[in-house]
Amino acid sequence: MINGVLSMGPKRFLVLVPLSLLVVSCGEKAKVGELPATAPAKPVGATVEITVPLGLPPVPIPADNPPTADTIALGRRLYYDTQLSADNTVACANCHSPAMAFTDGRPVSVGVGGKTGTRNAPTVLNAAYNSLQFWDGRAKSLEDQAGGPIQNPVEMNQSHDVMVAKIGKLADYQAAFDKAFGQGPITVDKVEKAIASFERTVLSGNSPFDKYQYGGDKKAMSAAAIRGLAVFKDKAKGNCATCHTIEEKYALFSDGKFHNIGEGLDAKGELKDQGRYGETKAEEDRGAFRTPTLRNIAKTAPYMHDGSVKTLKDVVDFYVGGGTSNPHLDKEIKELKLSKTERQDLVAFLEALTGDMPANSGPLGQ
Amino acid sequence: MANLSGWNGMRWLCGLALTACVFVAGCGQASAPTAATSSVAKPEEKPVYFKVDAATAGTVTGRIVYTGAAPVRKTVDMDEDPQCAKLHKNGKVYDDTIAVGKKGAVANAFVYIKKGLEGKKFEPPKEPVVMDQHGCWFEPRVLGMQAGQELKAVNSDPVTHNIHPKAKVNREWNQNQPEGAEAAVRKFSLPEVMIRVKCNIHAWMKAWVGVVDNPYFAVTGADGSFEMKNVPPGVYTIEAWQEELGTQEQEVTLAASGKAAAVFTFKGK
CATH class of the missing domain: 2.60.40.10 (Immunoglobulins)
Structure with missing residues (x-):
């Protein structure tokens, strides 16, 4: 999910009126086939409650897409289906693989035909809590996000229409869609909703940190990790928790905001990727990227939005050094004075954020 | 955002501006957005x-x-970063x-x-001067260069460095360079003798750059x-x-x- 096309989701029906006006008034050839054929899909089954592991808050659920057993199962199947891509080689799971904590272990991902993007694949684990999706926040929900990579030329490179037609030819898919959303044609809306519902179950908590912090088990973390947690929270030391937040009852390790941390600059110190600015055109967003979660960070190398940082030690050293200077550097980023032990303790703490992998999140039948 | 073609692109544009959408697409007067007025380039005085x-x-x-x-x-104590200490066989620097x-x-x-x-x-040389970060050490420790010449900062180490020339006359900057990072290529446009250079990550690393406006x-x-x-x-x-x-x-x-x-x-x- 690197450079996916922005999908407007719920807003799409606003355009029905002006587009039809257009067709009538100027006599252009109407591409009727591209118009949405149905009203927004709504799951028909009983809503299931998503149980949340220790350390996580309740999963936010959009009103128009309550998770059901059928939408989750359908989403899971779609997530692992390479037929969503132009040449039937790339599934969501290629870049967000359960074998690698729902990332791909690469600096930047590889799409159809070996094409590469420019950003590192973020983990799907706990993505349900992100208020905005993608490194630049260009999607407002998991539903909005899901359609992006399907069309992105360097990812799955398949138009939504072709994708819908392709999977519609498979009889058992039609039955699964009917079961999940009621009878009707397969639509992108349904595909996005099903994948999003599956992703809302891809949660990971109950890490040594969670057991220590929220489970009352003071032996769950090593002494080094406990010291590292103190450095992590201390504004005069690591100052990490300012953005990678820890709350009283849960921790997402992200403030959900966008920051320029001085990463991903070229030889001359210019930003290679404008990040959030591409969406907002606000000067303060130049080179700013969404604060990623740190849960399972030990399993999601390489790091940063461009995947240029290989190890957790390098991550800590990055922050000790204060990143690369640039005019839009976040005010919280500055050189840190940390001893050898404090640096090592921070790494030990980050390693204590590895949680349980979610059940029923692998390919169907496995 | 890679592709705004077809229905999706339309959908997106319309979500932003319904009327503009009707006008542009409906009456076939679509035109490329007006190019930003570019300032007339001054002929550079040589x-x-x-x-x-x-x-x-x-x-x-x-x-x-x-x-x-x-x-x-x-001797220098590199114990703060065990990976650095390991780069020296007898551990002594x-x-x-x-x-x-x-x-x-x-x-x-x-x-x-x-x-x-x-x-x-004097014309600045076209060739850059090179500052290497090697063995968690700056090589050379003292470097001379001409104002306007390029300084190429290389990281040859398997660790992250953050070179930071504490310039006072010129613009101060620092650059994070993990293992294998591309070289930083920067200029100091004004003479400044000397600029103290440090690594933000390894306190013992020090170097000096003398920037003069002549080649002597x-x-x-x-x-x-x-x-x-x-x-x-x-x-x-x-x-x-x-x-x-x-x-x-x-x-x-x-x-x-x-x-x-x-x-x-x-x-x-």
Whole structure:
């Protein structure tokens, strides 16, 4: 999910009126086939409650897409289906693989035909809590996000229409869609909703940190990790928790905001990727990227939005050094004075954020 | 956002501006967005550079000498980053803040023509000077360069460095470089003697960059000597700088095709 096309989701029906006006008034050839054929899909089954592991808050659920057993199962199947891509080689799971904590272990991902993007694949684990999706926040929900990579030329490179037609030819898919959303044609809306519902179950908590912090088990973390947690929270030391937040009852390790941390600059110190600015055109967003979660960070190398940082030690050293200077550097980023032990303790703490992998999140039948 | 074609693109545009969508797409007057008004590029004035007449140019040589007992060399503790310590076989690295060799020779002194070239503008070399971060150490420790020339900062280490020239006249900057990062290529546009360089991650790493607006500068080698070639005849003030010993100035007169020498003596304790 690197450079996916922005999908407007719920807003799409606003355009029905002006587009039809257009067709009538100027006599252009109407591409009727591209118009949405149905009203927004709504799951028909009983809503299931998503149980949340220790350390996580309740999963936010959009009103128009309550998770059901059928939408989750359908989403899971779609997530692992390479037929969503132009040449039937790339599934969501290629870049967000359960074998690698729902990332791909690469600096930047590889799409159809070996094409590469420019950003590192973020983990799907706990993505349900992100208020905005993608490194630049260009999607407002998991539903909005899901359609992006399907069309992105360097990812799955398949138009939504072709994708819908392709999977519609498979009889058992039609039955699964009917079961999940009621009878009707397969639509992108349904595909996005099903994948999003599956992703809302891809949660990971109950890490040594969670057991220590929220489970009352003071032996769950090593002494080094406990010291590292103190450095992590201390504004005069690591100052990490300012953005990678820890709350009283849960921790997402992200403030959900966008920051320029001085990463991903070229030889001359210019930003290679404008990040959030591409969406907002606000000067303060130049080179700013969404604060990623740190849960399972030990399993999601390489790091940063461009995947240029290989190890957790390098991550800590990055922050000790204060990143690369640039005019839009976040005010919280500055050189840190940390001893050898404090640096090592921070790494030990980050390693204590590895949680349980979610059940029923692998390919169907496995 | 890679592709805004077809229905999706339309959908997106319309979500933003319904009326504009109707107008543009409906009546076939779609046009490319007006190009941002680009400022008319001024024809760049080419500076007139001074050409040295090889027929009359001479050479300035000299030495930096330390009198008194040579300071005891200290070892550097790299324990703060065990990966750095591991890069040195015996684990021992000597501090070269001041290195005094045979006959009091002082290495790593920076020598340059401070006065006497006023009004002459010298073209900066096209080739960059290179500062390597190698063995968690800056190589070289003292580097001379011309204003406007490129400084190429390389990281040859398997660790992250963050080179930080603490420039006061020029713009201060720092650059994070993990293992395998591309070299940082920066310029200092104004003369500044000296710029202290540190690594934000490894406290023991120190270097100095002398930026001058002429090509007559040198860093002394292990024998404490320096040489500046192709110098036009004239009367010059030469400054020698050493990070522990401070600075000294001397005036030299260089005749046409001549040789001039300057020995700078720093008294030890």
